[in-house]
Amino acid sequence: MALTAAWLALALLQVRDEAWFTDVTERALPAVTVQCGAVEKDWILAVNGGGVGIADLDGDGHLDLVVVDCGDVEAYRRGEPGPAPRVFLNRGDGTFRPGEGAWVVEPAKAPTFGAGLALGDLDGDGFDDLVVLGLGPDRVFHNDGGKGFSELAPLPESNGWSTSAALLDYDRDGRLDLAVTGYLMPELDEARRRSASWKGHAVMSGPEGLVPVHDRLYRGNGDGMFVDVSVTAKFRPDVAGYGLGVTSLDYDRDGWTDLYVANDSTPNHLWRNRGDGTFEEVGFRLGVSHDASGREQAGMGIAVDDQAGMLFVTNFSGETNALYARTASGRTFRERSARAGLAGPSLTRLGWGTGFGDLDLDGDQDLFVLNGHVYPEADRAGTDTTYAQHAQLFVRDGEVFREQRLVAGPPRVSRTGALGDLDGDGDLDLVATEVNGPVRVLRNDAPRAEGAAWLRVRPVGAGARSRAHGARVVLRRGADVWERDLRSAGGFQASVPLEAHFGFAAVADAPLTLEVTWPGGGVTRVRNIAPNRVLDVAPPSPTEAPK
16 A cells, blocks of 8 residues: 555654663673574565563573574575574573573574474473474473473474464363464475565565465473374364464453464464363454454464453554454454554554553553564565564553654664563563564663552462463452453563563552452452562462363
8 A cells, every 4th residue: 555755754743752662782682683594585484583582480580581593594494403592591680691501402403493482381380481483393491490491392293384372271270281373384495486576576475375384282281291182172273374473362251261363364363262172263253353344464463451352463564453352242353453543553564573561650551563574675666665664652542542652763673572571670671573683672761650650460389370371360449440361472472471560550548459360260369469569479279170
């Protein structure tokens, strides 16, 4: 869609110029880059970028990082192993040092090309383990008591191109299960090199015309090992999509965790958990598979606002990002990106990583979007877009969003991102990756209203982090109610902290009360909570999960 210069100028004027984040990469995480093929992008394999995850790996109370590199396409074609994931431990002040000793992971023995990851406590010992995805075997690593990683058996049937993952407990047995999105089988012979055309330019081919890979569902054994139950759980559509993003959610509030998948150039999937060990695909019926005109889009990343009942999906340039809002009946969704002010600003951008979070601690969920094109040829005349693109920040203002500058500096070819309080000051910082560029640490310096307060809620204790995925966390103060669901799926090739973060205005003599409803049964209540703190919660004594 061609956009006039006047329209673009108006859109730029509407962006509030004050940046809310400060790039502190040089101090916090210097000289850490992600390689993803060559600069020319002859193959689709070199386009999607690597992964990033945030979790407290060593149990010291500070959030650490895991970075997944893609690798070199020519090395993969020669059958060489790809680079290993890298661990960076938090010094306690939001700066990071490379993990040493057992934190140094060996490269895979088989050829691999990295993509996303998942972090979660697979065996209930209180420490988050690691699953690394990509083209080739998907690798699983056990966290040895916060001292390092040791490798377990790879995921079964995992030699296709896996992109993103979501940990969940779909059968409520207290053991973590895993959903993995499959993308496609890339053509890497010389005949397919740059064999497609886009706006008159020769570009790499795909995804259309390439073979899609089915998504997979694994049931966890509780020891870091998994069984592929995709077929028996009916997590298998008749036609595979080009899967890129995935998240867990309970959209119908029935206590069973559902799954949402963003597909590239094919309809998105919403998988309803039937509660009997099987799933039903209901995306089209509920209105979250296409855009408002009924067209398929090229979906990448996903963000969820549980309280508002909203699903946000980033899409290709020339398409608008999608905001699916729950209707008044609560049974279906409507695409509302234009009404919310999110459609127009996305038309010239190609969105990837995204997430909701209360970035200015005012009680409302804001939204970030990382952008960057897939074709370097986007910088040529007549494309109506560019290769490098500015990231976007959208601040909630009632039922609409207004665009705020996210960070100062030049546009970038960004990919995935994850929010977390890296420096312990109570607000959410951002880690963002680029294609063939740095992993950037962006410190949250958003203006806070006078008296703004915060609360971070995290599950602790034996088995708590396994049981917490899908838990509903509700914070109350008088008539004010804030609600979050616990998840670690970051929407696109990312893993976020398994925490609930709240912002609100502090009010004297107005006590805070917290209620955590655990998916396997039981409720934890905490009263008279002081703000501006990290609150650890544990589930009730284990009981037989209701079926």
